[in-house]
Amino acid sequence: MRRRALAAALLGVALIAAACTSSDSSGSSSGSGSGEPVTITLWHGYGKVESPNGQINHEALSLQNQIDAFNASQTGIRVEDVFCCSNDNALEKLTVALQGDLQPDVTYQYGTSMAQIATAPGVMDLAPLTQDAAYDWTDFFEGVRAAGTIDGKVLGVPAQVGNLAVIYNKDLFAAANVPEPTADWTWDDFVAAAKAIEDPSTPTFGMAFPADGSEDTVWHFDAMLWEAGGDILTEDNTHAAFNSPAGVEALTTLQTMAISDQSMFIDEANSKIDALFNAGNVGMVISGPWAVSGYKDINYGVQVMPAYASGSHQTISGQDFWVAFDNGSERAAATQTFLEWLTAPEQIQQDSMETGHLPTRSSIVTDQFVTDFNTKFPGEGLFAENLNNVQKARPALTSYDQVSQIMGQAIVSVLLGQAEPQQALDDAAAEVDQVLAGG
Amino acid sequence: MSAIDVSTLPGEIGMVEPPRRRWLPFSPWHLVLMPIALVMLVPLLWVVMTSFETLAQTQHFPPILWPGSFQWQNYPNALHSVPFGRWFWNTTVVTTVVVLSNLVLCALAAYGFARIKFFGKGVAYFFLLATLMVPIQVVLIPTFLIVKQMHLLNTLGALIVPNLANVFGIFMLTQFFRTLPIELEEAARIDGASRLKILFVIVLPLSLPALATLAVIQFLWTWNDFLWPLVTIYKENAFTLQLGLMSFQGSHANDTNLLMAGNVMSMLPVLLLFIAAQRYFVRGIATQGLKG
Amino acid sequence: MATVEEATPSGPSLAQRIWHSDNLAGWLFVLPAVFLVALFSIFPIIWGFILSLQKASLLSPIRPFVGIDNYTKIASDPHAITAARNAVVYTFLFVPSSIAIAMFLAIALNQKIRLIRFYRLAVFIPVAVSTIATGVMFLWVFDATFGIANWALGQVGLGPFGWFNSPQGALPSLVIMTVWGWLGFDTIIYLAALQGVPHELVEAAAVDGATRWSTFRNVTLPLLGPATLLLVVWSTISAVQLFDEVYFVTKGGPLEHTSVPVFYIFKLAFTSSFGFSAAGYAAALAYVLFLVILGLTLAQFWLGKRVVHYSS
16 A cells, blocks of 8 residues: 555656656747847737638638748748637736746737737837838728827737628518618618517517627727717817717617617627527627628628718727737847738738738728629628728727726616616716726 | 344435335436436537537527537547647646645645644644635736746646645545544554554545545546636647637637537546546445444 | 653653654644645735735736725725625525535435436536536526527516526526536535445434434434535635636626626736726735635634534
8 A cells, every 4th residue: 555655656746747847938039140040939819720620720821821931931030820829818818928028029919908018018119110111001001000009109010900890681681671781871771670670579680789898899889979970089088078969879779779679689798699690580780800701601791880860981990919029139120020021911912812801901902802802702892891981990098998898888788778878978978087087 | 123224225324214105116316316417417418419510500599409410520620630639638647646646635634634633733724724715816927926936837737736735625625534433543543553554544445435526526627727727838739628629719710519529528537537436435334333 | 562652761752752742743744735835825925915005017017006005995996895795695695505405416316226326427517517618508598588598487477587688687697507507516525425424323313213304404414514514615715706607608797797806806907997007906805805705714614613513
């Protein structure tokens, strides 16, 4: 008995020792000196290249190909790409890594994380890149650029961009005898269509809306707010402006569908909308190009968001960025060189055609491109063109997340019938003013 | 005197009745247990069914519970598309070491707390319990820093060393040891046996149900841990299963069916261990010797 | 075997007394575990405490010292108060129901009937299924329009409930989901404890003509005391520290009705929903939470001393 216990203990120690001596971390740069390449690491969340569902993960493949091409094209820099985690966890993982000085050189981050990342030590200001005429910084869409620029510093290079448009179920429209949306349709048309399609017996909902109070909820509202002629904050970003008549109009539209017409599927968990739409239970969703691949079973159409009386069909853009960290002058320089290459027009166009990502540069969105794009990815052509409808951007403030949080709660409270639009927006505005004042 | 020979009914603890005419051809307990069991199995059913669906079928709500044709290849696909074997091995190594270590260290500590009077015992015990009261999210970063100092990051050691002795295990075994009749141990002590010997020869054999339970629970926790591996492991080859299952989730697309297949395969060892541990869920033999 | 004391007529030396003393033995037994736990907890506890005295962000190294401001803020923070209230309600619903049902189930699973192994496995399975999978499943089951819960209730004429969608119903729905998910855990601990109930006592009671219920109450229940104390303490700690299910399923909603302390702490420290320098405040909240749990646990142990009997 004792011998067995001893053996077990030794085995345990051996296992631990074996485990501990497995080779260690990323993040160490290889020596410089002549001829030896500088290695930089890149974290992404695209997953595996070969998804054995019989599909290739085009996002992962495209990135892989481009990195391979870059590595092959020169010998000074070697890029190592690492699938670090799902993009949802990217910020958390980065936060912990920074504590231990284990951050990569480049990481893929959501645009909504940018303000927080601005406070991180070592995050690189990519302004030099933007001042390079050959790079043509202004070629990137304005709203996208703005979202990555915090307090005047360019903290991210656009990696992906999307916007909101209406995706609708053609069959449900036909069954309800509602004409399909045209490019100049209005919110009244939208509400009426939703009401007509609504059918409690099947059950079928006219539209579905993410109601978890997160930024997803808020940015839908933002687009409507802008269309109604309103703004989120005042020009100088010191006060809330969303409780204007425009804001009330936008929120009332949502309220009508949620409460009076009951044509809205209120997705509290923000996880059911895509599956419901794909099952044919929802007439319209307001979503982005990423959602389209999940709607294979549906005969869908895409149309720009409807307008209010002013006739403005605005939309809102969402963007993700490549964020760079300064891990020493050599790696920093290598990183800048690589990012400049990765986001050059040629690579972006290649990536778009491979993955269905919307191009982040406006020069790429030519008529020919839109046609080709639409052929390969049905419906996405409109999203590409819709990028031109992005006129405003969300405030690039470090406190934006707090503002969003407050607005989100206000919107959800109206959708759940707990408050009236004006009251909810006024209360939220008061809270937001406090936050902006530094409270 | 006894109308029933209870020694033939080792399982009927807590509810012993004189035999009465049965109105049903089976024990009435089935009427309670079967519905409960079925209800408990529903989540597993859903996970398993989803694992046999095509990707398109998973993108439905309400979920499709009967896929029609079974995509058996989801399983080998999940296995081969990623270093699943490697992750399985990693997770097995980590979990085995942690479970064994806990069984030994927690038993030792629990015996000390349960049976030995020593100076500072109360303080030590409460110190241990107190560590349970701080949620992991708060100590995540400082613990990470410690592990980094020990140069264990990105190795399986990072997953093993902080978990070698789990306070819950100490707490649980202490409670269990205290329920054992002390006479046996006292007798052995008078005979001059060392405490260590008493622990291994008398106490542990009597505590098999508790030990088996601890093994299953610790196994479950370690096997399913996600947050800690997420922040300490950066190399794909060192991923654990839970971490690796993330690979089936791309930036915008979820291979839900493969994810579920991976989940099912990941659950199997835990369930197998549970089934194996069942045979330790028997009455301690020593109680037969007790009189009065 | 002659002891040292017998061999040395003048009595044991100090060294010998220490060697054979209970103190040394006790510490030797507990030292490995205590050392390991201390190694990984003392620094974090100090680190966390220092953090709670600063206005800090986890990303930035700039951390101005603010003294006990973080602590005094708590009483006037509506989010903290809501989280605290939710924690109280949740704990009071979760702990008694899970323990009572688990005790009943353990007894049921202790019967020697056919299929008992299958039943035991079935009860344990929800514990083995990942929290995410369980959460997604319950989101479907409890969906107000498409879920089978409302469908089933509709069959017996009960109105559709909002479950996770309704501000009032979300917390009870969470209770149901978590009791379900953790029932197997409590049950196997009780089952293990039941193996230690000597059947001679039960037999004697039956012979004396006791009913099943009084046998249970007077014989079994007291013998399950230690396990009950374990589960009450553990369940309370777990309930007050509820996080995963909220994080994956309700995200604190709707409208903060399922916001619980650890989730609020997490949002403060790891997200920017409440600004960037809230990590220190989050640490302060965590320490207050710790004190509350400590108090509750001490109270439970105190009560346990009076009520629970260990065999000896």
